[in-house]
Amino acid sequence: MKNSDLLDVIIVGGSYAGLSAAMSLGRSLRNVLVLDNGKPCNRQTPYSHNFITHDGEKPLEILKNAKKQVENYDTITFFEGLAIEGKKTENGFEVITENGESFKAKKLIFATGITDDIPNIKGFKECWGISLIHCPYCHGYEFRNRKTAIIANGDRGFHLSSIIKNLTDDITIFTRGEACFTEEQLQKLSENKISIIETEIEEMVHHKGNVDYLSLNNGEKLNFDAVYGAFHFKQHSDIPGSLGCKFTEHGHLVVDHKQMTTEAGIYACGDNSSILRSVANAVHTGNFTGAMVNMELSNEVF
Template identity: 30%
Template structure:
């Protein structure tokens, strides 16, 4: 059997793409390894009618809805390679299964690489986060720390003033801020600390203080740590997709990549902002493009 479309990734982008294409009566293979990036998150926010939903509940509802459409087949397996064939694409999984499809959507998302700071992971998803729009409300008016080794830390600090005026900005030993930027932040009462961080200290998921390599300690109850984002899967690169300036898979406004018949949706293509509602919308848009292209091919 050759599916109309195979979708790699069962996050909000892949699931919404499967929903739209299932409703369009397209035969779909939705392939997912069930290892969501936001599994450690207690709740997801900013998605109307789903504000505060746990990632597990979101996936349960989504798979239940997608499963109502008989032309969508969910394959819980790990993809190891994808090849281009005459009829479209062939997907290989770790057990030797081969899935062929006319079109392919990469909704594989990204993975986060955090700075190696002791104590980060026990606190991550509880009092330390990476997205102010996702978790800023829960940390409002608290003494917060912002940790970033990237030039974007200046923008993040300005943004976080909407949620708290008590901010300490840390660059973890990197020269991420210009002298002018440091002065501008300090003029707003924001403390800037550029020395390396040795540890986040807290218990039961609650941050208590940040310890620096020079022995300095700063009391904080929560904050945001900026990760480096990289592709979760190498398939776009292996298939020869062009990259955008952020390192995501370059697409047109409809999700089409530089490879005919290959599409990308969600974080894999644009990297930021990393929110459920953006990814789901991207999946819907891309699925519409897939259906349109299949319709034109079949009609001709």
């Protein structure tokens, strides 16, 4: 492949959603380039769960095997690098990487994921994805009936509590400041014996990512086995926004029933466009997006 070639599709992001989209397109003989910088967001997570046929496997092993299978399709090419700019062209789109490489295609798929804005508190980064977790469906079963903390406030904290309550009866919410619950929510939390602590967290003390206790700035040290966090996030790539793609009020890319963004010819799949954040959902949306892009390409020439 030459950089001057007009490809059918460029997929920005080569993790679970991107590879799934690539396979779908490769099986339809589409010329596809997968651009990826090799840093999936769950690279620190030891095991992936709630993904049928892959339950309990290491995420990086799933990713390695997926790429190996996608590489069997001759029309798919991989490029390791970070995409930093996107442009609309007369025939489609152009994507430019951080080292100046440029590629052109008729359609774009963004499978770029999101980046969590976790607190700048000692120990959080090291525990993220191990004992500091974002999803009870992905990891909650492994911490069932264990002493559990939730770092969240308001609706997010209340929502997480209602789901996690089915997994453990020992829950404490840390709001890291004044609690922002409605009277009805406070009553529900009290009825379910879920306590609320407003004191700021100073450190998550851990052993190789496994939490031992939370150290508060008032000197208290409270032991926990698992910590859930509901944090804000940002899009991992700025390119969709620069191309005019719109976002939901929560920050996800807006997509229609075909996974197309608000800009014609630009699609999105995986965590960047869905509140359902899991490997299984990323694979599903990627597979579906590949099929929808292939259908659009077919209809344009048929």
